[in-house]
Amino acid sequence: MRGVLPETVLGRAKSEINQLAVRVDGRKVGLGQVCRVRLAGRMEDELLLLGDTSCLDHTGWNMQNGRLIVKGNSGWGAGDGMRGGVLEVCGNAGDCLGKDMQGGTIHVTGCAGDWCGAAEAGEKRGMTGGTILVDGDAGRGVGAGMRSGLIWVGGHAGDFCAWRMLAGTVICREGAGKFAGTGMKRGSMVTSRLEDVPLGFRAAGKADPGWLHLYLRALEGMGISMPYEWMDLSLSRYTGDHLEMGKGEIIIIP
Numbered sequence: 176m177r178g179v180l181p182e183t184v185l186g187r188a189k190s191e192i193n194q195l196a197v198r199v200d201g202r203k204v205g206l207g208q209v210c211r212v213r214l215a216g217r218m219e220d221e222l223l224l225l226g227d228t229s230c231l232d233h234t235g236w237n238m239q240n241g242r243l244i245v246k247g248n249s250g251w252g253a254g255d256g257m258r259g260g261v262l263e264v265c266g267n268a269g270d271c272l273g274k275d276m277q278g279g280t281i282h283v284t285g286c287a288g289d290w291c292g293a294a295e296a297g298e299k300r301g302m303t304g305g306t307i308l309v310d311g312d313a314g315r316g317v318g319a320g321m322r323s324g325l326i327w328v329g330g331h332a333g334d335f336c337a338w339r340m341l342a343g344t345v346i347c348r349e350g351a352g353k354f355a356g357t358g359m360k361r362g363s364m365v366t367s368r369l370e371d372v373p374l375g376f377r378a379a380g381k382a383d384p385g386w387l388h389l390y391l392r393a394l395e396g397m398g399i400s401m402p403y404e405w406m407d408l409s410l411s412r413y414t415g416d417h418l419e420m421g422k423g424e425i426i427i428i429p
Contacts, residue, residue, distance in 0.1 A: 181241025286311035294320030359423035376415030
């Protein structure tokens with residue numbers, strides 16, 4: 176659904192918005208045939224999509240400002256190339272959420288698919304800025320190849336979380352799967368549970384929770400429920416991946 180954004184529909188008549196072409200199953204149809212469209216906000220800079228939105232890919236593509244609210248599921252590549260503004264998905268998101276994201280905020284109230292904020296196949300780096308918030312679980316490869324930014328997963332993240340990560344922060348409240356942090360050059364991954372510590376990581380004693388406390392405060396300001404009991408626990412720190420640059424870290428909260 177490339178180009179259907181708050182800034183591109185501002186000032187257009189509702190009938191014109193409904194006729195905007197989107198591609199579904201290889202054919203072009205009018206946006207109004209797929210979902211209902213509403214403009215909201217004092218300046219009508221909020222765009223609401225309601226209905227069966229799961230068939231729409233690239234929701235919020237290249238978004239720069241405003242607020243786009245999807246009252247349902249989003250398809251593949253939501254927030255692709257996003258530079259600013261807010262994208263809210265009141266449901267589940269498909270694979271490659273926040274691909275090539277450079278700024279702004281994505282908030283998914285449900286679960287996300289594979290490769291959230293990650294590098295696309297054949298690309299060297301994933302998201303380079305912005306914030307992705309997933310209230311539920313996320314699939315494989317969260318933050319893989321991530322260059323900068325913040326990803327919060329309120330549930331469990333799948334295998335290869337923070338795989339070949341270049342920089343940035345990934346926080347997984349309910350743990351992550353296998354091979355987390357493998358190939359990490361820089362950056363931080365925080366998780367309450369980890370199935371295994373990669374071979375290229377070394378125990379580095381206890382972590383200083385000061386910077387994490389700042390992150391949790393910021394997330395709380397975004398409406399995320401924070402596990403403040405983390406601040407009272409002993410945080411184990413591992414550095415790595417020492418088979419690569421070795422300047423990253425995994426912090427495990429027991």
